[in-house]
Amino acid sequence: MSSEKSVLDLKKGEWAFIKSLDELDLTCRLMTMGVLPKAKVQMVRKSPFGGAIYLKINESGVAVRNEEAKHIILEQ
Amino acid sequence: MTDTNRKAVALVGNPNAGKSSIFNQLTGLRQQTANFPGVTVEKKIGVAILDKGTKVDIIDLPGCYSLYPNSKDEKVVLEILTDKNNPDYPDLIVYVADINHLERHLLLATQLHDLGHHMILVINMIDTLQEEVIPDYKALEKRFNMPVVAVSSKTGDHIQDLKSEIKKALTSSPSLERKPFYLLNIIENKTAQLVAGILETNNLYLANIIGHHFKWMPHLTAAQRINIAAEVKHQGFEDIRFQIQETMSRFNDIQPLTVRVLKNTKANDTADLTDKIDGVLTNRVAGPLIFFALMMLMFQAVFSWAQYPMEWIETGFASAGNWVRYVFGQGYFSDLIVDGILAGLSGVLVFIPQITILFLLISVLEESGYMSRAVFMFDNVMQRFGLNGRSMVALISSGACAVPAIMSTRTISNWKERIITIMVAPLISCSARLPVYALLVAFVVPQTSIWGVFNAQGLVFMGLYLLGIISSLITAYVFSLFIKSDSRSHLMIELPQYKPPIWKNVFYNVKEKVWAFIWNAGKIIMLISILLWFLASFGPAKTMEAASERAQLEAVNLSLSDDDKDNLEASYKLEASYAGILGKSIEPVIRPLGFDWKIGIALITSFAAREVFVGTMATIYSVGSTEDELSIKEKMMVEKRPDTGAMVYTPITALSLLVFYVFAMQCMSTLAVTKKETGSWKWAMVQLTYLSALAYLSSLFIYQVFG
Numbered sequence: 046m047s048s049e050k051s052v053l054d055l056k057k058g059e060w061a062f063i064k065s066l067d068e069l070d071l072t073c074r075l076m077t078m079g080v081l082p083k084a085k086v087q088m089v090r091k092s093p094f095g096g097a098i099y100l101k102i103n104e105s106g107v108a109v110r111n112e113e114a115k116h117i118i119l120e121q
Numbered sequence: 122m123t124d125t126n127r128k129a130v131a132l133v134g135n136p137n138a139g140k141s142s143i144f145n146q147l148t149g150l151r152q153q154t155a156n157f158p159g160v161t162v163e164k165k166i167g168v169a170i171l172d173k174g175t176k177v178d179i180i181d182l183p184g185c186y187s188l189y190p191n192s193k194d195e196k197v198v199l200e201i202l203t204d205k206n207n208p209d210y211p212d213l214i215v216y217v218a219d220i221n222h223l224e225r226h227l228l229l230a231t232q233l234h235d236l237g238h239h240m241i242l243v244i245n246m247i248d249t250l251q252e253e254v255i256p257d258y259k260a261l262e263k264r265f266n267m268p269v270v271a272v273s274s275k276t277g278d279h280i281q282d283l284k285s286e287i288k289k290a291l292t293s294s295p296s297l298e299r300k301p302f303y304l305l306n307i308i309e310n311k312t313a314q315l316v317a318g319i320l321e322t323n324n325l326y327l328a329n330i331i332g333h334h335f336k337w338m339p340h341l342t343a344a345q346r347i348n349i350a351a352e353v354k355h356q357g358f359e360d361i362r363f364q365i366q367e368t369m370s371r372f373n374d375i376q377p378l379t380v381r382v383l384k385n386t387k388a389n390d391t392a393d394l395t396d397k398i399d400g401v402l403t404n405r406v407a408g409p410l411i412f413f414a415l416m417m418l419m420f421q422a423v424f425s426w427a428q429y430p431m432e433w434i435e436t437g438f439a440s441a442g443n444w445v446r447y448v449f450g451q452g453y454f455s456d457l458i459v460d461g462i463l464a465g466l467s468g469v470l471v472f473i474p475q476i477t478i479l480f481l482l483i484s485v486l487e488e489s490g491y492m493s494r495a496v497f498m499f500d501n502v503m504q505r506f507g508l509n510g511r512s513m514v515a516l517i518s519s520g521a522c523a524v525p526a527i528m529s530t531r532t533i534s535n536w537k538e539r540i541i542t543i544m545v546a547p548l549i550s551c552s553a554r555l556p557v558y559a560l561l562v563a564f565v566v567p568q569t570s571i572w573g574v575f576n577a578q579g580l581v582f583m584g585l586y587l588l589g590i591i592s593s594l595i596t597a598y599v600f601s602l603f604i605k606s607d608s609r610s611h612l613m614i615e616l617p618q619y620k621p622p623i624w625k626n627v628f629y630n631v632k633e634k635v636w637a638f639i640w641n642a643g644k645i646i647m648l649i650s651i652l653l654w655f656l657a658s659f660g661p662a663k664t665m666e667a668a669s670e671r672a673q674l675e676a677v678n679l680s681l682s683d684d685d686k687d688n689l690e691a692s693y694k695l696e697a698s699y700a701g702i703l704g705k706s707i708e709p710v711i712r713p714l715g716f717d718w719k720i721g722i723a724l725i726t727s728f729a730a731r732e733v734f735v736g737t738m739a740t741i742y743s744v745g746s747t748e749d750e751l752s753i754k755e756k757m758m759v760e761k762r763p764d765t766g767a768m769v770y771t772p773i774t775a776l777s778l779l780v781f782y783v784f785a786m787q788c789m790s791t792l793a794v795t796k797k798e799t800g801s802w803k804w805a806m807v808q809l810t811y812l813s814a815l816a817y818l819s820s821l822f823i824y825q826v827f828g
């Protein structure tokens with residue numbers, strides 16, 4: 046699993062496509078916010094006090110905690 | 122306002138889809154806020170006039186992402202839309218989707234479609250599109266097999282068309298020929314058939330949804346619940362995995378559909394603007410600084426902008442009092458009106474300008490989309506105190522009033538974080554404390570400036586607010602050590618595009634809240650003022666006479682002027698009155714805090730609502746003196762202790778009283794809403810107890826150490 050990249054590995058401004066979501070409890074909720082496999086995700090910035098990141102998914106903004114973001118797996 | 126014969130139309134949609142704007146467009150001023158019966162969520166109901174003679178009820182349901190709820194708000198929507206016997210079950214759903222987020226917003230629409238609801242699909246925010254390509258709404262109409270109306274809730278474009286579609290839909294029977302978006306898998310299908318049998322429904326998707334949520338759904342009977350549980354277990358029905366499969370499958374249908382509908386439509390480049398603004402507003406350094414600057418600005422605005430209208434109101438009440446005395450002459454009737462009702466009312470109504478400004482600014486922050494940025498920025502900090510980033514919204518709105526603030530915690534899905542937010546929300550100084558602070562702060566420091574820049578009284582004010590904020594964080598931390606968590610805590614929050622606030626929405630929002638303040642506070646204050654006037658003007662006949670005689674005697678001995686004699690008599694009589702007896706009875710308890718029996722009376726009367734304090738002081742000092750021209754403040758300034766002749770309102774006494782009001786839980790409405798939101802009196806009592814103890818001990822500390 047360690048070879049897989051998650052959204053957390055993106056640097057500020059970088060983008061990638063989502064491959065999958067690997068945590069059952071979070072998946073439904075993330076999907077309703079537009080975090081879907083094949084969607085384009087961009088890392089906008091980290092929150093001022095850390096702990097959360099600002100993502101752009103198909104042009105809409107979503108904030109997630111690092112804990113949640115690490116389950117958003119990216120296409121290689 | 123609601124009429125049982127009128128048809129009910131429910132507005133449903135994701136958060137930020139513009140539902141409230143459509144609600145305001147449809148209903149205008151014909152709206153009110155009520156609570157869902159049995160549930161704790163606020164609902165907005167209004168009446169829309171479709172054309173001459175056709176009126177319908179419009180219910181604005183809370184924003185909801187899907188039929189798999191993550192918060193209390195969403196559960197309410199599900200409860201209403203899956204239970205035909207629910208009093209709020211609509212005759213028609215008007216589903217609102219934002220054209221800029223069509224894919225995401227259609228998820229819930231497809232679920233409601235499959236539930237078989239009579240529906241109209243509204244595509245909102247068409248004003249944000251560039252005009253070259255017109256979306257293919259027919260494709261949507263065809264797939265959903267229901268009317269589609271494209272509107273702009275901002276400009277009001279095509280709202281009239283929506284009205285006629287609503288009318289048409291309500292007079293025709295729905296086309297139920299529907300091609301489901303989601304086909305149940307084998308296990309789901311089998312389970313749903315059995316559940317459908319238990320529920321006596323023939324909609325399999327409905328049965329499937331109930332199969333997921335039967336554990337908490339209130340409308341099911343115990344027998345139904347047991348039977349469904351057995352079937353679900355027996356068939357190997359998998360909760361989360363099936364939910365994910367269904368959601369994926371729906372998006373697989375929706376994605377190509379939205380591509381077909383939107384073709385090459387482009388939105389105006391507001392997204393770029395949002396990026397630029399957020400580059401500054403959520404910046405690592407500038408973000409928090411701007412946030413605090415905004416809060417300071419808000420604070421400043423409340424005090425400086427409100428000054429003139431407040432003076433007008435005060436002058437207005439003073440002349441009304443003179444007019445009453447002029448028309449009705451001296452006597453009990455004039456006394457009751459002027460010293461009782463007018464004194465009490467003006468003490469509170471004078472704060473309408475400040476409260477309006479506060480609600481206005483908070484409403485603008487919410488409407489513009491800034492609130493969710495505050496949530497994002499401070500989530501990590503809030504977590505350290507056992508709270509959620511979303512608690513920021515509640516704590517900021519608590520600056521206006523704890524009641525809507527506590528209601529706004531419904532978006533926090535984790536119970537522990539939610540309950541802690543509810544517990545500490547009353548510590549943030551609300552608008553009802555303003556009157557009390559404003560009256561007392563003058564006794565702590567004079568109206569001078571420090572280093573020529575800061576207003577001394579302003580600094581004390583700010584100190585009181587800070588005291589509330591800091592203690593709310595400390596208290597939250599302490600609570601977090603004792604309360605167990607029942608589920609994982611989430612952030613996952615939308616950061617919508619910035620948009621200029623729609624002033625119509627802001628106006629309705631502020632109007633509703635200010636009116637609720639005037640009406641609720643006004644009602645209590647009228648009642649208490651009248652009661653208090655009686656209690657303060659009358660007493661046991663013997664002691665009242667004795668007080669009168671004593672005053673006469675002393676006046677002769679001290680050879681006082683007539684005016685001074687009258688004042689002395691009035692104050693002795695007040696002491697002998699029923700209110701005096703009441704205040705004296707609690708004096709031993711509050712004496713260590715530096716309070717006398719007159720303050721005691723005010724503490725008792727303001728137990729139900731803290732803003733009553735000022736009204737009570739006004740009434741007490743009006744009854745206890747004959748000078749109408751002096752303001753309450755001036756009367757309190759000259760108040761002396763009868764035994765020692767020392768001033769009653771020394772800086773330390775005033776400070777002790779101020780700190781008491783920072784902490785004390787003197788608000789029935791807050792206790793009631795806590796009870797409702799937490800489902801039991803337990804938490805309301807915890808709140809009352811810990812806040813009262815905190816208030817008493819802090820005041821005791823201040824008066825004993827510094828006094």
